[in-house]
Amino acid sequence: MTNLTCLFFLVIIKFTDRVLWLFSTPLAPTSSANAIMVKVVTCTAPVNIAVIKYWGKRNAALILPTNDSLSVTLSQDILHSKTTIAASPDFSHDRLWLNGKEEDITKNKRMHNCFRETRALRKQLEDSSAEPLEPLSTYPVHVCSENNFPTAAGLASSASGLAALVFTLARLFDLPTSTSDLSRIARQGSGSACRSLFGGFVAWEMGSRDDGADSLAVQVAPETHWPELQALICVVDDAKKGTSSTEGMQNTVATSPLLQHRIRDVVPERMRDMKKAILDRDFQTFAEITMRDSNQFHAVCLDTFPPIFYLNDVSRAIIRLIHEYNATSPDGRLKAAYTYDAGPNAVIYAPKQNMKEIIHLITRYFPGADFVDPYNFFPEGEVVGSNLPHTHDKFNQNVIPVFPAGSVSRLLHTEVADGPRVLGKEESLLNEQGLPLRLK
């Protein structure tokens, strides 16, 4: 190696921290047709669940929203999208495998936006660098991505998936871009993906510019600010596949008279109040706004023509149950808050101290759900679902019936946590030829 390439190698190391070089000759000259040069990066990105909902675009191509939104980033230990990207001049073209199945990358306009934007930034870097940089912007890439949860479960897989893609591309290309600037790119892949680039509590500021330059995510508070906040995801089976959110929200914009009122008069105040509630760790305000905003989002779906339904009878029963639980709270304070995205699954936010009671409660009325106990709340011998909230004297046990086993198929206990992570080489989803280790 020349001194120059040596220096370049060190710079790369500095910038990329845990970026991996699978081969021992990472800086082999690209002019050598026989040399296989592959740079490979693997990252995970988390799921985020909004407490002020995003619903409606003012520009569908750039994915510019009609209102601000705010979400909580959930632990990647429980739910994540994992993406490995390899770059090589020897690859014939960009290829993509999603959950073990190859997809036609050229047909995915939104993913294409993310490649175009990150490559353009890499190109700038290459052009402006005093030192010659590897022309990664010109190399085809292989992308392999997997969720550790069923895509069909409707758990915001596009947010974590596109966040993982953009974050991994940024690491692959050693982009010095700030997370908020990256979020602007992720936004063009999938709107809510921009919020999955941060941990903790994240606002997506809608911005006002036509080019979307000011429509990006900012961190309201890191996960360390309020680590007691946990979440229980109740996966609700639904025979009917709901309307896709992309299609649904544009129908709402086009047909719902109530949406404009929500955008103009309701959300701005809720954003202010919610940010303050988070900074104050005020669960009462956090919970009330979370529930109200979920309900209003589903209300504007119902005001759409034809109406969009995401909640089913099981979803609605969980809402009733949480209201009964809150209404009978011994000190009159809210103990839990539900929220629902574009599907029937409930996400219940609550302080850690209430979560065991809530898991008992949900399991009591919705028996038979798969439940792993990641935080060891239940000692051996304690049957999940055996206890109703002891201190709630006025709790009406008949508020909802006990549902048939499996109505809630899975319970995922998780918590507020960090943003995307770079993983070690051993976590790669691609083999040494840059092909998936697992195919479906």
Add this chain to the structure above:
Amino acid sequence: MTNLTCLFFLVIIKFTDRVLWLFSTPLAPTSSANAIMVKVVTCTAPVNIAVIKYWGKRNAALILPTNDSLSVTLSQDILHSKTTIAASPDFSHDRLWLNGKEEDITKNKRMHNCFRETRALRKQLEDSSAEPLEPLSTYPVHVCSENNFPTAAGLASSASGLAALVFTLARLFDLPTSTSDLSRIARQGSGSACRSLFGGFVAWEMGSRDDGADSLAVQVAPETHWPELQALICVVDDAKKGTSSTEGMQNTVATSPLLQHRIRDVVPERMRDMKKAILDRDFQTFAEITMRDSNQFHAVCLDTFPPIFYLNDVSRAIIRLIHEYNATSPDGRLKAAYTYDAGPNAVIYAPKQNMKEIIHLITRYFPGADFVDPYNFFPEGEVVGSNLPHTHDKFNQNVIPVFPAGSVSRLLHTEVADGPRVLGKEESLLNEQGLPLRLK
């Protein structure tokens, strides 16, 4: 009889038409303590189903609404409340039997309003008459009322019930009051009852006065204007008894940010458009506004905190089915419109010519419903539910699953029809002692 009482008798006959006198000495002097003098009137009043929904009071005591509403009066041959009222100085006090069970009339504030107002009008009549009138305003009454449909079915029984009460009292007292003026009294019994005093298409104008003097019903068009309009009521079983509409609408007023927008910016335009659609017999506009307004009413229920749910999975499936039916209409025109009140039952409005197809369609997906065929649409041998809409080439048979038998328990086929009717003596619900013929 003196000439004077003879004249009075004739006047009574003229005013009351089919008013009944159960005893042969109707004009026996009231001073005679031994004489039993009873005047008895029996009437029916229809159910009305709103196409622009009433939801929210600006004055709960006077039942003054926050917006105009508009309804269609449905045939009393299919659904009605029937009320017999007898007046006698020998009755000890006012008594009331509802569906065969005696109720404490003194505890029913709203019913009390109707008695007070109609007695006051009768008193004015007695005081101002040149001829002495029977002091009916001072006699206790016995009221017996029955619905020909289960109250529990959630079919607007309070509207028809209170309309029947007020209409029967007006006939009992020979009030020369106009129907709109009577509707102002019925409104104080149950808001939507005011609309059941007219046949055809009826607007409840919210008015602006604090005393409610201008909050009353007016007929937009009589039933003869558009007799082709029919309705199919799908009675949907629901395990959970929903929130009462009285309680529910006040929670919406207090907590829904979207309601104010509906009241101010949405309903006035819809009222104008709907009235024009009715006058033009324009089913396309009628259908679209009807469906949109039903959806928006349920949207503001969902925007209430805690949220109110009236639609269940069966209700939502019927909505999907009607949208599929309309979307695949051969000439692109809407063929049916759903609407839902404060409960899970669907009411499907459609021109008569589409109704057979709709009954087949609903029965195909919701088998096992009781169905009487009042208009003889189905010749012997034709199985109800056997046909899908033949001419809808693109109809997706899997738009919803076939539901378990009895999910829709009853189908009631009815049509736009006339207002309250006075019945003959043989229809009385009270015996000669002024006591119910049937008790529960």
